[in-house]
Amino acid sequence: METFSFNATFILGFLDELPPRVYLAFWILLICLALFCLLGIFLISKRMISNYMQRRDRYWNAQIVEIMTQFMVRMDNADPADSLRKTVHEFEQLPLKKAYIKQLLYKQVINYHRNFTGNSADKLRDLFRKLKLDSLTEHKLKSWDSSTKIAGILEAAEMQLENLSPVIERLIYSKSSEIRIEAQTTYIYLNKHHSFHFLKELNEPILEWHQLILLNLITHIKLKELPLFSTWLNSSNSSVVELCLKLVLHFQQFEAQDKLIQLLEHPDVKIQSLAIKVLGEFEAVKAEESLEKRYALVDDKLKVDIIHALGRIASGKQLNFLLEAVNSPVFEIAFEATQALQNHGEPGISELRKAYLLAPTITKEMIEQVLA
Amino acid sequence: MPIPKILVIEDEELVRKVVEFRLKKEGYDVYPAKDGGEALELIEQHQFDVILVDIMIPYVGGLEITQKVKSDPKTASTQIIVVSANGLENVILEAFALGADDFIAKPFNLPELMMRVKKHIKQPVG
Structure with missing residues (x-):
């Protein structure tokens, strides 16, 4: 004690003697x-x-893989239900109450599920449910963190957890576009029956890339019942109308024609253009008159769309109207009209030949090119 | 008649073990490798009939292994089935350009994989 006191006094004394900067x-x-x-x-x-x-x-991963390998191997030989029961029992021997072990098991089952299809994937899904690992997915879906939520949605889709649909449904209307897209896609994927009702209440926009993903999904999964997408064509959300127009076209839902004609007066030009295109593709004769009426009220780009649609419909009732358009000072309109007349076959070509005789040089050249 | 030798190169342990088990059950002589390095050592030591290789494996990639096997006259006749989670067109084309004999995308169906292996084995299992 004395030595320590002496040392401390000595050091402090020594420090006191140092110049301030060195100190x-x-x-x-x-x-x-x-x-x-x-x-x-x-x-x-x-x-x-x-x-x-x-x-x-x-x-723990080694333990998990060992049991899972046994499960996958047993699957071939034993009774599947018995094999599942045995495997669940083996996993229950692990201290799954410890969160990190359950997390490891959760990750492993999902990871391996990603590698297989068919019977092996089905068995892994059964195992996932029997071990009640879907509770972890649900926990993720309810997380505050958006990336955790998205991971949960993707995992619910991967493991086809239909029971979590109600939780995912709530995320369909999320403010975050990333969560929205994943939730909508997964919701449709999991509920192949009546899964589009959310379109009615959707206020947030469905972005272009998002529409592509949804289109790809909807046109590739086997829906149990295909809804009439025209149901949502009067939505106040333009992006919903846009998506439904694309779906109406893809699934050739001709019943939508009346609603498509109404959309010619939609305030969004993009929707008008798409509606014109779909009417043209449907060769909707009943839409010809409405298209002609709209022609005078729209810009040049839509005029071209209307003429293109009339060329697709080609009923023969619009020959005079198209002939007038051939003489338009706007080249795109005149050229489209010439092609539309050609699409009419002999009656259209005959009109074009007549027009050729009286047409100015530039129009003559255009007609020559189209008829060549 | 010698038992056909198959090399399974896969870093996912469960996938490797399950494929190994299924192939052994079919009567093949199966050699598992968890990475490219281990695989190249086995290729030096044995003459394989079929190599099942995942593209994304540690140390030496699946495409590099395909190229090495196919460019060596001693091993060029070995059938290579490339497995990948990346089903992009350019990856598939690259695999075939390097000499792969077949391509199977992940997730895969085990019975289908077995059938493809069987198809590439020249001699029947004794």
């Missing part, structure tokens, strides 16, 4: 040294914890 430098050095030591301790302990966790995960 300051000494303390700064001491603080830096202390910080450096703390940093070292922090890094070493972090590394040790990480190593411990890796070792621990490796151990």
Whole structure:
């Protein structure tokens, strides 16, 4: 005690005698040294914890893979129900109450499910449900963190967890576009029956790329019942109308013609253009008159669309109207009208030949090119 | 008649073990490898009839292994089935350009994989 007191007095006395700058430098050095030591301790302990966790995960992962391999192998030989029961029992022997072990099991089952289709994938899904791992997916879906939510949605889709549809349905209207797209896609995927009712209440826009994903999904999965997409053509959400127009066209829902004609007066030009295109593709004769009426009220781009549609319909009732358009000062309109007349076959070509005789040079050249 | 030798190169342990089990059950002599390095060592030591290789494996990639096997006259006759989760057209084309004999996309159906292996084995299992 005496020695320590003597040493401390000696050191403090020594420090007091130092010039102020050296004194300051000494303390700064001491603080830096202390910080450096703390940093070292922090890094070493972090590394040790990480190593411990890796070792621990490796151990439990090996156990999990072993049981799963046995399950997959048994699947071929034993009664499937018995094999599942045995495997669930084996997994229940693991301390699944520890969250990290359950998490490891959850990740492994999903990861392996991604590798297989057919019977193997079905069995892995059965195992996932029997082990009640879907509760972890549900937990993720209810997370505050959007990336966790998205991961949960994707995992619900991967494991085909239809029971989580009500939770996913709530995410369909999320403010986050990323969550919305994943939720909508997964919801449709999981509920192949009556899964489009959300379109009615959707206020948020369905972005272009999002529409592509939905279109790809809807046109590729086997829906149990195909709805009439014209149901949502009067939605106040333009992007919903746009998507439904594309679906009406893809599934050739001719019943939609009356609603398509109404859409010619839609305030959104993009919707008008799409409606004109669909009417043309449907060769909707009943739409010809409405198309002709709209012609005078729309811009040049839509005029071209209307003429193109009339060329597709080609009923023969619009020959005079198209002949007038051949003489339009706008080249795109005149050219489209010439092609539309040609699409009419002999009656249209005959009209074009007559027009050719009286047409100015540039129009003559255009007609020559189309008829060539 | 010698038993056909198959090399399964797959880093996912469960997939490797399940495929190995199924192939052994069919009567083949199966050698598993968890990465490209291990696979190349086995290729040096054995003459395989079929190599099942995942594109995304550690150390040496599946496409590199395909190229090495097909460019060596000693091993060029080995049938290579490339497995990949990446079903992009350019990856598939690259695999075939390097000499792959077949391509199977992940997720795959185990019975289909077995049938493809069987198709590529020249001699029947004894």
